[in-house]
Amino acid sequence: MSSEATNKPLYRDINADDEDPEIMEIESYCVNCEKNGITRLFLTRIPFFKDVVVSSFTCDNCGLHNTELQPANKIQEKGVKYVCTINNSKDLNRQVVQTNLATISIPKLEFESPPNKGVLTTVEGIIDRAVEGLSQDQPVRKIQHPEMAEQIGAFIEKLKELKEVKEPFQIILDDPSGNSFIENPYAPNKDKDMTIHHYVRTRAQDQQLGLLEQENIEAEPEEEEKKEEKKEEVKKEEIFDGKTEVASFRTNCPECNVPCDTNMKLVDIPHFKEVVIMATTCDSCGHKDNEVKGGSGIEPKGTRITLKITDQSDMSRDVLKSDTASMAIPELDFAAEMGTLGGKFTTLEGLLVDIKSQLSGSNPFFSGDSSDKQRAKKIETFCQEIEKIIAGERLGDHFVLDDPAGNSYLQNVYAPEPDPEMTVEHYERSYEQNEDMGLNDLKTENYETS
Incomplete structure (x- = not known):
């Protein structure tokens, strides 16, 4: 096998100009005509999101066609909830990744779509799918249940009116697996029309995802003896020292x-x-x-660290960014939500390089059929400004690291004396921030064990 083949990534960036997308074809059973059709699998990476597997089944015998999307990543530590306000027809083109575990709702119409098959679509596509699903059995309903058919018909018209965007409405995407996504068309800037909540799953949601073991059946006497033997063996082993050993x-x-x-x-x-x-x-x-x-849990207060970059040597400062921290560079109108890039221990230069790398890669929204030259130019300009900060050509800019859990750190090169170019604020978390970290339902007073 050539080195070129071995170095080719398994999950390539989705790109309309890719002449060789490496689609795998598998002969599959058709559930409609009971003959064989073809399933095509496409492994790809969605920018600003993660790896996915897009599958498409086609049967030439009966004409059945079906597409589906599955996340290629593991179930995330927390669930995710996107609340997006649709203000105009342009917002209907936002890309949406909906896994088979996600629920979509439109509060304005009290509409909720339960988990179904995973899809890569748009906000307009979600509305069209809802209309198509409700319209499917309408001819039969008009005969058997005319009143119900009339009510559903009126609701279908309301869904169609949403695409005219006569007034703003909200769409909510809730996925306990954390693998769904709604596009931010303003990237790398913060999306003023969308909020993202990462929340701790309930026990019922963990059970739905298959993360909880089944209730233990009463062990046989022999198994109990084995357990006791294992406990004795553990006691004899040396205690692992996490500070000195890896x-x-x-x-x-x-x-x-x-x-x-x-x-x-x-x-x-x-x-x-x-x-x-x-x-x-x-x-x-x-x-x-x-x-x-x-390593020490969540702090009583959140921490906001602001560094004024006054010298190129600031790029060598150590940075600990936890997975609950957000980042911002006010002078560039840049803001990254909580969870972006995950938890990292690097330098300020390394963190800025990671931000630039995530934005400057191949992007389906800026090339090929989906190209947006204005947004592509904006991303390119932003990456150039990041390069200037790294090279020490943009002095006076501020880097803000905001962590509601209080577990992030930016090196003070003057320690133990105060750093004149850095401010550290400790603040009370909001209810929403505590909710995202699962603290509102945490009982710590008068706690009794059974």
Whole structure:
């Protein structure tokens, strides 16, 4: 196998100009005519989101056609909820990734679409699918249940009127798996018309996703004896010291799904706190990744760190960005929501390079049939300004790291003295921020164990 073939990524950026998209074809059973059709699988990456598998089934015998989308990533640690306001016809073109676990609702019409098959569509496509689904059995309803058919017909007209956008309306995408997505057309700037909530799943949602083990059946006496033996063996083993030793465990590579090693270590950051750093390296595809978790839980208050960049040496400052932190550069009108880039322990330069890399890659919204020259130019200009900050050509700009969990850190090069170019604010979290972290329902007073 050539080196060119081995270095080709498994999940390539979706691009309308790609002449060789590497679509896999599989002969499959048709549930309609019971003959064989063709299933086509396309593994691709959606910019600003993640990897997905797009599947399409076509039967030449009966004409049945079906498309579906499945996330290629694991179930996320938290669920996600997008609340998007549609103000004009342009907003109807927002790209939407809806997994088979996501619920879509339109509060204005008290409409809710339960989890169905996963699709890659637009806001207008969601409305069209709802209209198509409700219209499907209308001829039969008009005969058997004329009153119900009339009510559904009136509701269908209301759905169609939404596409005229005579007045703004909200659309809500709620996915407990965390793998759904609504496009931000203003990227890299913050979307003023959309809010994103990451929430802790309920036990019922975990059970729906298959994350909870089935209730344990009463163990046989022999199994109980084995458990006791294992407990004795654990007692005899040396206690693992997370501060001096590196723990290693097997996981699957998020890029090629081949088993690889993830190393984990507890690190004490001077003038801050202990954190858990996890690093993954895949020998098969070369993928490297690191993730940081707070080692001391959620702080009583949120932390907002603002650094004024006055010298190119500021790029070498250490940065600990937790997965609950948001980032902003006010002078560039840039704002990244909580969860962007995940948890990272790097330098300020490394963080800016990661932001630039995520924005400057191949993007279906800026090339080919879906090209938007104005937005493409905006992204290009933004990346050039990021390069200037890294090179020390834009002094005086501010970098803001806002973490409601209080687990992020930006190095103070004057420590233990105060840093004249950096301010650290501790603030009370809002109800919404506590809700996103699952703190509102957490009982800590008068707690009794059964």
